[in-house]
Structures are given as C-alpha cells and as structure tokens.
Amino acid sequence: MTVKRADYDSDDDSSRAKRVKVEANGNGNGGVKMEPSSNPYLAHWNDEPKKNPDNSADRLYSFKRHGTNAKQAQAAEDGPLNPFTGKTLSKNYMGILKKRRDLPVHQQRDEFLKLYQESQILVFVGETGSGKTTQIPQFVLYDDLPHLNSKMVACTQPRRVAAMSVAQRVAEEMDVSLGEEVGYSIRFEDKTGPSTMLKYMTDGMLLREAMHDHDLTRYSTIILDEAHERTLATDILMGLLKEVVLRRKDLKLIIMSATLDATKFQKYFHDAPLLAVPGRTHPVEIFYTPAPERDYVEAALRTVLQIHSSEGEGDILLFLTGEEEIEDACRKINLEAQELIRDGLAGPLQVYPLYGTLPPAQQQKIFNPAPPPATPGGRPGRKCIVSTNIAETSLTIDGIVFVVDPGFSKQKVYNPRIRVESLLVSPISKASAQQRAGRAGRTRPGKCFRLYTEVAFKKELIEQTYPEVLRSNLASTVLELKKLGIDDLVHFDLMDPPAPETLMRALEELNYLACLDDEGDLTQLGKLASEFPLDPALAVMLIVSPEFYCSNEILSLTALLSVPQIFVRPANNRKRADEMKDLFAHPDGDHLTMLNVYHAFKSDSAQENPKQWCHDHFLSVRALQQADNVRLQLKRIMERNELELMSTPFENKKYYENIRRALVAGFFMQVAKRDGNGKTYVTVKDEQNVLLHPSTVLAQESEWVVYNEFVLTTKNYIRTVTGVKPEWLLDIAPNYYDIDGFKKGEIKNALQRTMTKVLRKEAETKGRR
DNA sequence: GAGCACTGC
Numbered sequence: 001m002t003v004k005r006a007d008y009d010s011d012d013d014s015s016r017a018k019r020v021k022v023e024a025n026g027n028g029n030g031g032v033k034m035e036p037s038s039n040p041y042l043a044h045w046n047d048e049p050k051k052n053p054d055n056s057a058d059r060l061y062s063f064k065r066h067g068t069n070a071k072q073a074q075a076a077e078d079g080p081l082n083p084f085t086g087k088t089l090s091k092n093y094m095g096i097l098k099k100r101r102d103l104p105v106h107q108q109r110d111e112f113l114k115l116y117q118e119s120q121i122l123v124f125v126g127e128t129g130s131g132k133t134t135q136i137p138q139f140v141l142y143d144d145l146p147h148l149n150s151k152m153v154a155c156t157q158p159r160r161v162a163a164m165s166v167a168q169r170v171a172e173e174m175d176v177s178l179g180e181e182v183g184y185s186i187r188f189e190d191k192t193g194p195s196t197m198l199k200y201m202t203d204g205m206l207l208r209e210a211m212h213d214h215d216l217t218r219y220s221t222i223i224l225d226e227a228h229e230r231t232l233a234t235d236i237l238m239g240l241l242k243e244v245v246l247r248r249k250d251l252k253l254i255i256m257s258a259t260l261d262a263t264k265f266q267k268y269f270h271d272a273p274l275l276a277v278p279g280r281t282h283p284v285e286i287f288y289t290p291a292p293e294r295d296y297v298e299a300a301l302r303t304v305l306q307i308h309s310s311e312g313e314g315d316i317l318l319f320l321t322g323e324e325e326i327e328d329a330c331r332k333i334n335l336e337a338q339e340l341i342r343d344g345l346a347g348p349l350q351v352y353p354l355y356g357t358l359p360p361a362q363q364q365k366i367f368n369p370a371p372p373p374a375t376p377g378g379r380p381g382r383k384c385i386v387s388t389n390i391a392e393t394s395l396t397i398d399g400i401v402f403v404v405d406p407g408f409s410k411q412k413v414y415n416p417r418i419r420v421e422s423l424l425v426s427p428i429s430k431a432s433a434q435q436r437a438g439r440a441g442r443t444r445p446g447k448c449f450r451l452y453t454e455v456a457f458k459k460e461l462i463e464q465t466y467p468e469v470l471r472s473n474l475a476s477t478v479l480e481l482k483k484l485g486i487d488d489l490v491h492f493d494l495m496d497p498p499a500p501e502t503l504m505r506a507l508e509e510l511n512y513l514a515c516l517d518d519e520g521d522l523t524q525l526g527k528l529a530s531e532f533p534l535d536p537a538l539a540v541m542l543i544v545s546p547e548f549y550c551s552n553e554i555l556s557l558t559a560l561l562s563v564p565q566i567f568v569r570p571a572n573n574r575k576r577a578d579e580m581k582d583l584f585a586h587p588d589g590d591h592l593t594m595l596n597v598y599h600a601f602k603s604d605s606a607q608e609n610p611k612q613w614c615h616d617h618f619l620s621v622r623a624l625q626q627a628d629n630v631r632l633q634l635k636r637i638m639e640r641n642e643l644e645l646m647s648t649p650f651e652n653k654k655y656y657e658n659i660r661r662a663l664v665a666g667f668f669m670q671v672a673k674r675d676g677n678g679k680t681y682v683t684v685k686d687e688q689n690v691l692l693h694p695s696t697v698l699a700q701e702s703e704w705v706v707y708n709e710f711v712l713t714t715k716n717y718i719r720t721v722t723g724v725k726p727e728w729l730l731d732i733a734p735n736y737y738d739i740d741g742f743k744k745g746e747i748k749n750a751l752q753r754t755m756t757k758v759l760r761k762e763a764e765t766k767g768r769r
Numbered sequence: 770g771a772g773c774a775c776t777g778c
Contacts, residue, residue: 159776187778204777233777324772357773388774410774423774468776480778533778565773633778694770713772 060084065145066117070109073142084147084174084181084197093175100173103131105139105277112136112275113143120245121253121272125262127279128438132256133157133225134170137198144221144252147181147197151220156203158231159394160186167191167200174198187533188629203233210237211483211530215244221252227265228257228431229393230467230495232477239494240484242269261431261464268495282441284403288454296406297329299451303404304384305336307449309346314401314446315370316384317391317439321410321425326353326386327571333384347379348372354387354395357564359622366397392435396442403440403448405433407461412471416505418686419669421473422712429465433457467496474498474506475536479515482522483530489520512669512736513540531637534562541666542634543643548662550655552647553595555638557659559631560594561708561720566623567695577618585697589705589722591663592656593697598627661728667706668733672718673747674703681705681718684747693719703750704729726754 060076060083077097079089100106105126115122116139126132137155146153157163167184176182183192185201192199203224210216222241227234241253255265259276266274293299300318307316320326330351340346348371354363371381385397389409409432410423428436433450440446450457469477478489486492489503510516513536515526522530529539538558545554560566569577584600586592597617600606601624606613614621638645648655664671672681672690681690692698693711702723711717729737730751739755742748 202777208778229776231776322772322774355773356775390775392775394775412774425774476778569772691770695772711772715771717771719771 060142060145061148063142063145065148066143068143069113073109073139076142082175084141085176087175089175092172096173100131100135103135104129104280105131105135108275108277109139112139115273115275116140116143116252116254119273120249120251121255121269123262123265123269123272123274124254124256125259125274125276126256127259127277127281128442129280130277132277133162133166134173136254136256137200137223138170138174140221140223140252140254141198146220147195149220152196152218153198153221153223154206154216154219155198155200155223155225156206156234156237157200158203158226158229158234160202161394162226163200163202164191170198170200188633203231203237207233207237207240207480208533210240211480214485215248216241216251217248220250221254223254223256225256226258227255228261230464230469232468232472235467235469235495236477236480236484238268239492240486242493258435264495281438282443282445284437284441284446284448286437287447287449288457289451290453292453292456293406293451296408296451297325300404300406301329301332301336303449303451304333305340305346307402307404308337308349308382308384309340309379311402311447313380313382314444315382315397315399316402316404317397317400318384318386318404319391319406319409319436320386320388321408322388323353323355323357326355326388329386333386341374345379348374348381350381350383352383352385354385354391356388356390363395366395370399389432391439392432396439398443400439400442401444401446403436403446404451405436405448406451407433407456411465412468414472414502416473416499416502418683418688418710419473419505419509420688420710420712422710427461429463430457430461431464433461469494469498470496474502475509476534478503478506479510479522479526479530479536482516482526487521509669510536512733513537513666515540528641528643531641532634534558534634537666537669538562539666541662542638544665545662546644546646548658548665549646549648550658550662551638551643551645553659554662555631555634555645556598556627557591557595557663559627559634560598561591562630563623563626564620566594566597566620566627568618568620570618573618580616580618581697583617586656587697587699588656588660589698589702590696590720591706591708591722592659594720595659598624602628660722660724661732663706663722664724664728664732667708668729668736670707670710670718671724671729672705672707672721673750675746682747683710683718685742687743687745687747688716690716690718692721693717695719696721698723726751727758730755730758 063072076083081087082089124132124136137153140153144153157166163184163186167182168178171178171182174182179191179193180195182198183196185192185199185205187205216222224234224237245251245253255269257265262274266272297320300320304316304318320329330353333351337346337349341348350371352366354366366385370383373379373381385391391397407428408425409428411426412421413424414421437448440448481489481492507516507520510526511518514523515529515536517523525540525543528543529536532539532542538561542554542558545551567581584593584596586596597619611621614624648658671684673684675682679691681692682688683690698705698721704724704726705721706724707718708720711719737751739748739751742751
C-alpha cells in the first residue's frame with residue numbers, strides 16, 4: 001500500500017497547493033527560472049548560461065514556443081555553446097552537424113516546422129535514408145522547448161535495439177551524454193534522468209505508461225515512428241492518442257511512416273496534414289520469373305548459384321521462412337558452390353544463416369567482409385545471407401546488391417473459433433516485397449529477383465501485411481484497454497477493427513478468468529492482472545498462487561513460460577540432449593520439469609559457471625538468464641501489490657500438488673482429456689483432437705492435462721503439459737466446469753462421474769463426523 | 770517422435 005499512497009501524493013491537495021505557490025512566485029514557467037538552490041528538484045538545472053548574456057544557451061529562452069523557424073534553430077545549433085547544456089560544443093559535434101545538414105529531411109525543415117506549428121497532428125512520410133528518426137525529434141526540440149515547460153518529447157520504436165541505438169546516435173549528435181538530455185526507456189532499462197527532454201522508447205513502454213497516466217501528461221509532443229509496421233502497441237497507441245489529443249489541446253502528435261499507406265494514417269487522423277520527404281537509396285532493378293515456380297526453395301537455390309557465377313561484385317540476400325529451411329538451404333548452396341568453384345566457374349562464396357533464435361555471436365558473423373577473389377582479378381568472392389524476415393526490418397546489412405525473394409514468410413494467424421494462434425507459411429504483401437527489394441539498394445544500384453510472376457505480384461499479393469491486431473488473440477489487449485479507461489471497446493476507434501468474434505472470445509476468456517465481471521467491467525483481480533506484463537492466464541495464476549502456498553514456485557514458472565524455449569536440441573546431438581533433459585524430468589509433467597531445471601540453474605554449483613553448466617546440460621543460458629530477469633521484475637510488482645511470496649516446504653508431500661493446482665487456476669481453459677485408447681487427447685469445450693508434443697516428459701497415463709500452448713504444424717500438438725486431476729477442475733474453476741454447459745459426450749460423462757465421486761466422499765466425511 | 774517468423778511489456 002505504501003507505493004500506492006505515493007502515487008496519490010502527486011495528485012492530492014497539498015501538492016497541488018505547493019504547485020500553485022510556485023507559480024504565484026511570479027514566473028509562469030512552472031518554477032524553472034527559480035534559483036536552483038531554492039528547489040532541490042531543480043538541482044540538476046544548469047544555471048551557468050545565465051551568467052553570460054551572449055550565451056547561445058540563452059537563445060532558447062528568447063525563442064517563441066511554436067513560433068520558430070529553421071534559420072533561428074540553425075543559428076543556435078551552430079554554437080559555439082550547446083544551446084541545451086551551455087557547454088562548449090565539441091569538434092565531433094561540428095563534424096556531425098555538417099553531415100546532418102546533408103540529409104534529405106534538412107531541406108524541408110521550415111516546411112516541417114510550419115505544419116508542426118499549425119496542426120496538432122501531423123503525418124510524416126520519410127523513406128529509408130531520409131534521416132527522419134534522428135532529425136525530426138531534434139527539429140521538434142528546438143521549437144517545442146519541452147525543457148522550459150517541464151515536459152518531454154517521446155519518440156517510439158517497435159524494437160528495443162532501435163530505441164537504444166537511435167538514442168545513442170542522437171545523444172552524440174546533440175553533444176550530450178546518453179541518459180542526460182537524450183535518453184531511452186525500454187523494459188528492464190530506463191536510461192533517462194531529470195534533465196531528459198528527448199526520450200526514445202519502445203511503443204509497448206509508452207503504452208504501459210499510459211495505463212497509469214491516461215493523458216500522458218509528461219509529454220508535450222509524441223512521435224510514433226515506424227507506424228507502418230502496425231504493431232499491436234502502435235495500433236492501440238494511435239487509437240488512444242486520437243482521444244487524448246481531444247482532451248489535451250497542448251499535446252502534439254506526429255505519426256511517422258514509410259510511404260505507401262500514408263494516406264490511410266491521414267484519413268484516420270481526421271485528414272491531418274502530410275509531409276513527405278524523399279529517401280536516399282539507389283535504384284533496384286526488379287526481375288520476375290516468366291512462369292510460376294513449383295518449388296520455391298529449389299528455385300531460390302538455382303537463382304543464388306546463377307547470380308554467384310554470372311553477376312559482378314556484390315553480396316546476396318535470400319529470404320526464406322524458417323530455421324530448418326534456412327539451415328538446409330545453406331548446406332545445399334555450400335555443396336553446389338564448392339563444385340562451381342572447383343570447376344573454376346565462380347569465386348569463393350561464404351554462406352551465412354540468419355534467424356532470430358540464432359545465438360548473437362553467430363548472428364554477428366553476417367557482418368564479416370565477403371571473401372576476396374581466389375586469384376587477384378579473378379571471379380568475385382561474395383557472401384550470401386539466407387535469412388528470415390528478420391533482415392526485412394530488424395537488421396540492415398550493407399553491401400547487399402542482390403536480393404532473392406521467393407515471396408513467402410511465416411506469419412502468425414489467429415483462429416478465434418478454436419482460440420489458437422499458429423504460424424503459417426503465407427505469401428507476403430506488396431509492401432513486404434518492396435521492402436525486401438529495397439535491401440539491394442543501400443550501398444549502390446542493385447537487383448532483386450522475385451521468384452513469382454509480375455502478374456502474381458500485381459494481382460495476387462495483398463497491398464499490406466494484415467496488422468497484428470487482426471492476427472492475434474486479444475485477451476491481453478482487451479485487458480490493457482480496460483485498464484486504459486476504454487470502457488466501450490466496440491466503439492474504440494482502431495484503424496483496423498478486429499472481427500467481432502475475436503473481441504467476444506477475448507471478453508469471454510477474461511470473464512472466465514474473473515478479470516471482467518458479467519457487465520464487462522474490470523474486477524479487482526483484473527486490475528491487478530493488468531499490472532503484470534503477462535498474458536492474463538499467467539497473471540491470474542501468479543496472483544492467486546499464494547492461495548496454493550506456492551507463489552515462489554509459480555513466480556519462477558511464470559517467468560520460465562514467458563521466455564523462449566530453455567531446452568536446446570542441436571540436430572547433431574539430439575540423443576545426448578534428450579538424456580540431459582531426462583535428468584530434470586518430473587513424471588507429472590513439463591511445467592514441473594522446467595521448475596526443476598530452474599532450481600538446478602540457481603544452485604551454487606551451476607552459478608559458479610552458468611554458461612558452462614548450461615552448455616553441459618543442453619540448456620539455453622540466454623533463456624534462463626532472461627527468465628531470471630523477468631522473475632525479478634514480476635517479483636517487484638508482486639511486492640508492490642502486497643502479494644505474499646511463499647513456498648510449501650519441499651519435504652511436504654503436497655509440494656508439487658500445490659503447484660499443479662495453481663496451474664489449474666490460470667490454465668483451466670487449456671485442458672485436454674485422453675480419448676480412450678491412450679494416444680490422442682481432446683481439448684475441453686473446443687473439442688479439438690490433439691497429440692501430446694513428442695518433447696513432453698509426461699507419462700501417458702495422465703488422463704487429464706493442462707497445456708501451455710497449442711502448436712499447429714503437420715499435426716495438432718499440445719506442448720508443455722502437466723497432469724491434473726478432474727476434481728481440481730471442478731473445485732478451482734466451477735464456473736467454467738459447470739457440467740450443464742457441456743455438450744453430451746465423453747468429457748461431460750467423465751466430469752459427471754467425478755462430481756458424483758466428490759459428492760459421495762463429502763457425504764461419507766459428513767457421516768463419519 | 771517434432772521444429773520457434775518477428776517483436777513487445
């Protein structure tokens with residue numbers, strides 16, 4: 001409760017009174033011009049510039065907010081003193097400044113300022129190489145002067161690395177230390193301080209902040225960058241900010257996007273003005289196949305080898321869909337290339353795989369320089385990178401001149417009818433194809449070979465990849481929206497409204513989890529659950545775990561379930577990996593096995609050299625350390641909300657049973673029952689036929705299991721499963737397991753039998769008394 | 770007896 005109290009403090013009457021007093025002192029700047037010594041919160045404020053009236057830092061005080069032009073800003077930028085810190089500008093700064101002024105966006109600084117000043121919302125379109133992500137926020141700083149108003153400018157990014165690296169770059173451009181005037185904020189790391197005026201952050205992070213401050217009052221301008229990627233967080237932020245700007249007339253909003261669908265953003269934001277800036281890339285020549293290809297992998301290999309033997313210098317980037325396909329393709333390209341090289345038909349070729357689950361050290365290899373020709377002046381050597389979509393947005397590789405695009409990627413799809421998210425190899429969109437082609441023109445003119453016909457490109461590919469909001473289970477999104485104060489979900493103005501069935505499913509799920517009441521309002525449990533960066537089922541399991549005397553263990557388990565797979569199984573050493581896993585196996589299931597792994601990982605002997613220990617036991621250090629990190633974050637949230645941390649003594653025979661019961665409290669909607677003969681299972685309610693994933697340690701005799709995940713591949717699998725008892729289902733989730741609501745059949749009969757048994761036992765106990 | 774595209778709090 002103490003923390004909650006602190007939250008209220010800033011809003012209670014006494015602090016409001018204090019604020020009024022400061023303004024009554026005679027300046028309208030919220031106290032900024034007070035003597036620093038009189039206000040401990042302003043101790044960081046640099047008062048040095050005021051001693052020198054010619055000081056360039058003073059120029060900004062004379063700037064008329066939202067009334068400046070490029071000339072004024074540039075004069076301030078030219079120094080000699082840093083207008084934001086008052087320090088002398090470095091040589092490095094001057095060097096970078098010259099380069100910044102060559103960027104395409106710079107030409108339109110005045111045009112940008114005019115639109116920014118005139119309009120509350122602005123859509124800004126800049127192609128790659130325009131400099132928008134680094135320059136626009138700085139243009140804003142010189143006109144918005146957030147620091148004179150005790151506000152900040154926020155710029156969101158879909159990915160953490162981007163937020164970090166861009167902040168680093170801009171801090172250098174502004175000649176300040178990262179974390180001071182320019183900082184970033186991502187999960188697990190807040191590198192900002194009291195003097196921060198420009199904050200780069202992940203879109204998810206801003207959304208989290210919005211949950212506690214619905215009007216985002218700390219910011220005077222919010223820039224949503226890479227909006228065209230349409231992440232779930234960006235989409236929700238757009239819907240939210242569309243409402244916030246009505247309440248906060250002083251807030252400015254800039255939506256930044258790569259071309260293409262810019263008019264869609266414009267329309268969505270009531271025809272906001274649009275400014276487009278050209279990019280700086282080289283032309284890319286596009287080639288199509290004359291006829292459709294039957295086997296795209298085979299066609300891709302042929303194309304790569306042909307490029308290598310007949311084209312001039314330049315590296316190759318091939319897009320495939322997944323780890324296995326990529327590793328396989330790398331092997332084949334290597335084999336065939338060796339033959340070409342032997343016959344003197346091609347130069348050396350270095351092939352690198354690239355996908356997200358690849359260890360960072362191996363990912364780094366793609367930046368190795370291409371091999372030189374075998375003999376001076378001989379056929380060019382080159383590297384060929386075979387990558388998933390990761391190279392389409394997250395990673396850029398210079399030196400790519402040839403792109404091979406078969407036109408497919410794995411995409412998440414959601415089926416609300418059976419509540420299953422799965423990955424499907426699907427045709428990419430036109431926008432994706434263009435992005436892929438663009439990867440060939442970063443350093444010089446390039447070529448892109450599309451392994452489909454021009455007609456297929458024009459007629460069959462959709463314009464844009466469907467936004468995430470249309471392809472996901474929205475249970476946690478709906479919970480977030482409720483917490484954001486959006487009561488009327490149906491009329492919440494999302495750019496692409498999801499199917500009503502998806503929303504209904506989410507509401508139903510949250511109602512069963514008791515996060516929403518029958519009116520659809522947030523319950524106390526729901527409010528608590530929304531505090532956790534977790535799926536609702538996991539959050540609920542964690543919150544109620546003290547009732548099962550095992551919150552320490554459930555905390556570990558929750559962390560383990562929200563990081564990537566901890567078990568490693570290299571193709572050439574599967575047997576050994578499986579043996580190692582058996583060391584940790586618990587007969588009652590995979591959840592308990594994971595917990596055993598975590599406890600072993602945290603033991604003193606393993607912690608002596610965690611990397612070696614994990615390597616020896618075929619475990620992913622990265623995943624386990626990540627789980628540790630997540631666990632700490634979740635633990636703090638539990639403490640803040642006074643959720644008790646406790647364990648059943650290990651010697652107690654209920655130790656594991658309590659954990660399994662707590663699992664049911666969160667995952668009672670993900671239960672399957674064995675279907676008679678023993679191999680197949682049927683999911684409860686949705687009645688899908690499923691198989692236990694072969695990776696499970698669970699012995700087949702478990703009649704009822706909870707599962708963490710439904711995996712749809714060649715067959716329907718349930719993965720990470722643990723055995724439970726049917727009487728627990730009836731006891732812990734009576735609403736969901738209301739027998740009258742079940743369809744006639746084996747599951748209903750089995751539940752009925754269980755109920756009879758339970759009642760009989762109860763009667764016996766009573767009789768004995 | 771199989772496989773995890775990618776990202777985020």
